Amino acid sequence: MTEFALVLILFVGSHVFPAATGLRERLMLRFGRPLYLTVYSGLSVVLLIWLVSAASRAPYIGVWQTTRYLVVGSMALNLLAAILLACGVLRANPLSISLQSGPTDVEHPGVLAVTRHPILWALFLWALAHCLVNGDVVSLTMFGGFALLCVVSRPVLxxxxxxxxxxxxxxxxxxxxxxxxxxxxxxxxxxQLAMEIIAGIVVFGLMLMFHEALLGVDPLVYL
Incomplete structure (x- = not known):
């Protein structure tokens, strides 16, 4: 549990501290935005893998049992999350998280006409979906922390x-x-929006297909 708590603090701190202190902007000015984002993304992935690994070794303290209805609800949220991610990831979005630079296409904004933060919403729904089907203290702390981070990130962005x-x-x-x-x-x-929605559905299908191989849990066994 100590390792999990430490890594969770490091993970959340790595997302909050650079933005809150101005370190993010200073590093971007010195090294450039592409290099900063590449290194920062790599660090985030390493910390995330470590966090999940630490969570798997932490003691299990149950809060509620996973049921078929919770799994169905979780899948619905994950499907919506995958669609929002696919719709937002390649859209230039100066107001929020985006892999593309430049101004928003005002004539054909796609999902950005509905929400300013599609990727942030995708991550929030993904975290909420995993809270539903992981009713133990460690999982609720981890995925609940992800969801909370998405909420507090919106005004900051x-x-x-x-x-x-x-x-x-x-x-x-x-x-x-x-x-x-x-x-x-x-x-x-x-x-383009229709193709993005289809891509999101495909991503969701791949997530279901490889979930057991990657994480050792098959969500379909509960159905």
Whole structure:
């Protein structure tokens, strides 16, 4: 349990400390955004693997039993998470997490017409889904921590974007969400969005297919 607590603190701290102290911006200025993001992403993956490994060795303290209904609910959330991830990962999004740089395509914004933070929402739903089917103290702490990190990251990302883009740039990026929901859905609809949704469904299917091989648990056995 001590190892798990230590790695959890390191993982959360690695996401909170650089942004809260301005270290992230200073390192980007010195080494460049691509190099910083590459190194930071690699470190995050290493810490995540260590965290999951430490969680598997921690004592099991049950809170509730996994049921078929919880598994079905978890799968539904994971499917939505996979679709949001696929829809957001290759979209230029100056307001939030994105693998692409540049301004948002105002004419064809896709999922960004509905939410400013598709990847953040995907991670939140993924964490929530795993809380449902892992009713023990260690898993709830780990996945609940991920979900909480997503919640507190949203205002941080938006404040950072406002500083980086300036008033006019921020207003321009926000323009994709102008109008009521039906208008935004109309702008979001496109062939590209349909392909992204299909890609998300495929990703979800692959997750189910290889979940047991990678993590030792087959979610389908509960159905």
């Amino acid at each position: 938006e404040k950072r974007a406002a500083r980086r883009l300036g008033l006019e740039g921020y207003r321009s990026a926000m323009a994709v969400r102008e109008g009521d929901l039906s208008q935004r859905l109309g702008r979001a609809a496109s062939r």
